[in-house]
Amino acid sequence: MSTAEMVQQNKDFTLVSWSAQGAWNPTIIERGEGVYVYDADGKRYLDWASQLVNVNIGHSHPKVVRAIQEQAAKLCYVNPSFGTPERGRLGELLAEVTPGTLTKTLFANGGTDAIENAMKAARLYTGREKILTRYNSYHGGTFAAASAGGDPRRLANEPGVPWIVRTPDPYSYRNPVYRGRTQEEGDAIIIELIDDIIIREGPENCAAILVEGYSGTSGVIQPSAVYFNGLRALCDKYGILLIVDEVMSGFGRTGEWFGIDHYPNAQPDIMVMAKGITSGYVPLGATIVSEKIAAHFDNNTLWAGLTYSAHTLAMAAGIATIEVYREENLIERARDMGKVLRKGLNDLAEKHPVIGEIRGAGLHQVLELVKNRDTREPLSDYNKPLTEPMQKVAKSLKESGMNVFTRWNMIFNTPPLTVSEAQLQDGLAGLDQALTLIDGYYEG
Ligand SMILES: Cc1ncc(COP(=O)(O)O)c(C=O)c1O
Structure with missing residues (x-):
């Protein structure tokens, strides 16, 4: 079959997410190795996005491939009421790598359903209904998870669930609270505003605050410890649980095991993981709860379940992936390579005034592009189709053999942790070349 025929077959018989179908003209990818994927015509792409910021250990790692093959030959599936050696071992490994007293894990198929399970567990544990979240956040695609995220992907299916309360963001580059203030000063005000929201919503109705441990597709927003310590203090004050979503920021992405590890005084009560847990090799999500919450469910039913909870192939892939992070020191490596990346991005900002701000840590960094550094007018607007300069950037990156995640006025720099x-x-x-094409759009 020719490449054109494969494209047509994909278009004729499958639907693509988050897109009008007619606009979809897929590149057909046939194989991946390390930081590269190869299309059907043999063209190589540097995977600067780690696909959807999940292929953290690079493509086709032999250890994980072997673990999946061996598990498939032994046992592909048993129902979740059975235990397996792999399930117990992966649970134990997750208790080791996650912070604080997080101990017991409920497995799901991906980030979205693991978030749903976290919200259910929090509501069941507290007997309260509302979950506080942020506007600049994404927590998944089902009704409740999409409502929880403020991301505009939720809008077309609203109204969503009625028990989500969104709070202001610690987005110092754009939130007016921060004008003339330091990050810490602004963060302290945001915490006061959230305190006020809790009082107005009734603390006795608030089950949890749900935030990303290190923000992802909403723009890698990077608050100070004042924000996360403040959230923890509010949770303690009102008996609310802190749920930290590490779906994107987990497993070394930011140079720590988890994004929240940058804020060691803000220990989560519940943490949600997916993506890097298996590096995308087999779908898997996980919700880990503290000892105290786990103990509650000793005598109270955990009203949540999925046919593929603790799927045996995913368990085997998860164990092998965590071993790869450890054996290859990938967390430290992401921290070191993150410094190289930041230096390179800083050098680009010297050359290209369209770079308004660089945020992030490790191999989780974003460029926010502007028309003018003083007014900070974005080069492409929030939730609008890409403007001409952003289209040019995206096209140039693809032509130069890079797979890059761009959104609105942002370019995400999130290669696998194995990148050299x-x-x-x-x-x-490649970025330099692409940005050179749009220097003329700067209006400063
Ligand atoms: C922070 C965060 N939470 C949850 C999700 C949903 O995960 P999934 O797409 O695996 O269901 C995502 C997906 O990108 C995410 O980035």
Whole structure:
């Protein structure tokens, strides 16, 4: 079958997410190895996005591939009321790598359903209804998870669930609260505003505050410890649970095991993981709860379940993936390579005034592009189709053999944690070339 025929077959018989179908013209990917994927015509792409910021250990890692093959030959599936050696071991590993007293894990198929389970567990544990979240956040695609995120992907299916309360964001580059203030000063005000929201919603109705441990597709927003410590203090004051979503920021992405590890005084009561837990090799989500919450469910039913909870192939993939993070020191590596990446992005900002702000840590960094550094007018608007300069950037990156996640006025820099310094320099050169094409759109 020719490449054109494969494209047509994909278009004729499958639907694509988050897109009008006619606008979809897929590149057909046939294989992946390390930081590269290869299309049906043999063209190589540097995977600067780690696909959807999940293929953290790179493509086709032999250890994980072998673990999946061996597990498939032994046992592919048993129903979730059975135990398996792999399920127990992965649970134990997650208790080891997650912070604080997080101990017992409920498995799901991906981030969305793990978030749903976290919200259910919090509501069952507290007997309260409302979940406080942020506007600049994404927690998944089903009705409740989409309502929880403020991301505009929710809008077309609203009204969503009625028990979500959104709070203001610690987005110092754009939130007016921060004008003339430091990040810490603004963060302290945001916490006061959230305190006020809790009082107005009735603390006795508030089950949990749900936030990303390190924000992702909403723009890698990076508050100070004042924000996270403040959230923890509010939770303690009102008996509310802190749920931290580490679906994107987990497993070394930011140079720590989890994004929340950058804020060691803000221990979560519940943490949600997916993506990097298996590096995307097999779908898996996980909701880990503290000892105290786990003990509650010793005598109270956990009203949540899925046919594929603790799927045996996913358990085997998860164990092998965590072993790869450990054996190859990938968390430390992401921290070190993150410094190389930041230096390269800073150098690009010297050359290209469209770079308004660089945020993030480790291999989880974003460029926010503007028409003018003083007014901060974005180069492409929130929730609008990409403007001409952003389209040019995206096209140039693809032509130069890079797979890059761009959104609105943002370019995400999230390669696999296995990326080498030379591969980072290749990617930075591709970015330089793309940004050169749009220097003329700067209006400063
Ligand atoms: C922070 C965060 N939470 C939850 C999700 C949903 O995960 P999934 O797409 O695996 O259901 C995502 C997906 O991108 C995410 O980035």
